[in-house]
Amino acid sequence: MxxxxxxxxxxxxxxxxxxxxxxxxxxxxxxxxxxxxxxxxxxxxxxxxxxxxxxxxxxxxxxxxxxxxxxxxxxxxxxxxxxxxxxxxxxxxxxxxxxxxxxxxxxxxxxxxxxxxxxxxxxxxxxxxxxxxxxxxxxxxxxxxxCEPLSVGIAAIRKAAVGMGDSVLIAGAGPIGLMCAQVARAAGVTRIVISEPDPARRAAAGQFGATEIIEPGAPVSSVDAFVDASGVEAAVVAGISALRPAGRAVLVGMGADAMTLPVTVIQNREIVLTGVFRYANTWPTAISLITSGRVDxxxxxxxxxxxxxxxxxxxxxxxxxxxxxxxxxxxxxxxxxxxxxxxxxxxxxxxx
The missing domain is CATH 3.90.180.10 (Medium-chain alcohol dehydrogenases, catalytic domain)
Known part of the structure; x- marks a missing residue:
């Protein structure tokens, strides 16, 4: 071969x-x-x-x-x-x-x-x-x-624990960020904010589930969950800071091995911070989302x-x-x- x-x-x-x-x-x-x-x-x-x-x-x-x-x-x-x-x-x-x-x-x-x-x-x-x-x-x-990168999005949104009527901020409108947005929309999330520096990717984000599309640094507050698909420290810090009390931050993007995070915000708001490493038990969900037309x-x-x-x-x-x-x-x-x-x-x- x-x-x-x-x-x-x-x-x-x-x-x-x-x-x-x-x-x-x-x-x-x-x-x-x-x-x-x-x-x-x-x-x-x-x-x-x-x-x-x-x-x-x-x-x-x-x-x-x-x-x-x-x-x-x-x-x-x-x-x-x-x-x-x-x-x-x-x-x-x-x-x-x-x-x-x-x-x-x-x-x-x-x-x-x-x-x-x-x-x-x-x-x-x-x-x-x-x-x-x-x-x-x-x-x-x-x-x-x-289905493989879609599975990463499914794993991330499961970790974010958002659903009907909830809100999520996603940093990065690359393939994984857009997968996360589509899965969030399918889960019933009604406010999906995507932060992305690239104009071409910002232009595409609305097609894949974003309800708000912003440039990095634009103010966002009181979201239920934050998903980082960028790996950029500034984006992670801003995303954690945008969470409501007891919100959840999910780190997906690969970036630096170490970051300086807003520990006081995490402690005082009791933020749940977790990572995503690949996926488990996601393929049946991925295939169902595709066949139902909920993701494209x-x-x-x-x-x-x-x-x-x-x-x-x-x-x-x-x-x-x-x-x-x-x-x-x-x-x-x-x-x-x-x-x-x-x-x-x-x-x-x-x-x-």
Whole structure:
């Protein structure tokens, strides 16, 4: 199979790799679409994220979808041919975190595109069968792949504990911020304030759930929850300060390892401050939100690329107005529109 491989130092090349064999309990998936995440670009540009260092060849990509083409021992043959969204993680089911249902915090996690584990920028991957989630024919390959960042938004809004009639301030109108806004709207939140410095992203925010769109530094007060999707210290401080007493602050964005926070505000208002690390038990909710039309992931795709143009896709976030880039491992070169993307297996079936 063809795979886009990142080397230490930031060089990328498309190479031939063996097609993996599905082990016991696994499925083999032909990858149809892979969303580009900021962490992928970070590995290319900086060679590391925290303690995870690219010190050997690595296949990036963890926002992925495809079709099951083979199964390992113990998995029913009836799953072959199913279109799936990939939850790109393999926790240790015996860890105490997994047994408590917090498998995203498993210390033995094997996560796609996190060194030394390869990701999905290739034609085939394997994953545990329970982490390959069936999607209906009404869900596009793009949307199925973007269940992964949508799951981050679901995890964040669950932590924020907001719902009908509540208010939330979201810092950052990048992909995760807009995912959070869409999930908040679906949950019944009626005031969704997005703070964003980039004019192009501010212009897009209203399409994805924002009821108020402001520039950083504009006054906001008495919101029920604050979600940071920027990783910027000034945004975190301003967001915490905007919370009502007993409000909740949820840190999602990756920024500095340490920040100076308004401790007096946190103490005197009894603010609940927490983080989000990936997700757990979110895919059924994500698929339900997509199929019901409560969130629109297809509209977030602003760039479509073939495997040979993976490096350009990873730099698409530097293009004004870009929201989400998607790579199609089955194509060599980039495509200009959704009409030019490869047809899903379901669409192929309709044409025959």
């Amino acid at each position: 063809r795979a886009s491989v990142l080397y230490p130092g930031g060089e990328m090349a498309v190479e031939e790799r063996p097609v993996p064999d599905p082990g016991p309990g696994d499925v083999l998936i032909r990858v149809s679409a892979v969303g580009v995440c900021g962490s992928d670009a970070h590995y290319v540009r900086h060679g590391r994220i925290g303690n995870h260092v690219v010190d050997a060849p690595l296949i990036l990509g963890h926002e992925a979808a495809g079709t099951i083409v083979a199964v390992g021992p113990g998995i029913a043959q009836s799953r072959i041919g199913r279109r799936v969204s990939i939850e790109p993680q393999t926790p240790d089911p015996t860890s105490s975190e997994s047994r408590r249902g917090l498998y995203n915090l498993c210390p033995h996690m094997r996560f796609f595109a996190t060194p030394p584990i390869d990701g999905a920028l290739c034609e085939y991957v394997t994953i545990g069968a329970s982490f390959a989630h069936d999607v209906p024919d009404t869900v596009s390959d793009d949307a199925a792949a973007l 992931l297809d509209a977030m795709v602003t760039g479509r690329f073939g495997l040979d143009d993976a490096r350009a896709a990873l730099d698409a976030d530097r293009t004004p107005g870009s929201i989400k880039a998607v790579i199609y491992p089955g194509l060599s070169r980039s495509v200009s529109s959704s009409a030019d993307r490869p047809a899903s297996d379901t669409e192929k079936g309709r044409d025959t």
